[in-house]
Amino acid sequence: MRSHLQWIHGRGEQAMVERNQPYTAIFLRFLVLVGLLYMPVLVFHLGSWIPFAGASVYLLWELGRIHSALGELSGLWNEQHQQHEQHQQRQESARSESLGS
Numbered sequence: 008m009r010s011h012l013q014w015i016h017g018r019g020e021q022a023m024v025e026r027n028q029p030y031t032a033i034f035l036r037f038l039v040l041v042g043l044l045y046m047p048v049l050v051f052h053l054g055s056w057i058p059f060a061g062a063s064v065y066l067l068w069e070l071g072r073i074h075s076a077l078g079e080l081s082g083l084w085n086e087q088h089q090q091h092e093q094h095q096q097r098q099e100s101a102r103s104e105s106l107g108s
Contacts, residue, residue, distance in 0.1 A: 033069055037062050 044058035 033066075037065060040065055 040062040041058045044061045045055075047053065048055060048057055
């Protein structure tokens with residue numbers, strides 16, 4: 008996942024998080040991973056919960072990627088918003104100085 012922030016003057020901020028793959032692809036990969044991890048369970052007669060626990064690591068990794076993309080987006084958003092506020096404050100102070108003189 009990638010995120011980016013675009014500032015449109017006069018309209019405000021526009022934020023986007025681009026997804027590289029649909030959620031169905033993630034779910035399909037999860038099921039394939041469960042199937043692959045289930046083979047040793049059948050051969051060695053282990054607990055049937057092991058494939059789902061192992062495949063859950065993949066889901067946690069995907070969740071971490073989403074979290075980092077949204078964290079990056081919020082950082083960009085805050086940075087852009089601070090710059091916009093500082094710009095507005097400078098304009099207001101310049102106006103007040105020109106009116107005061």
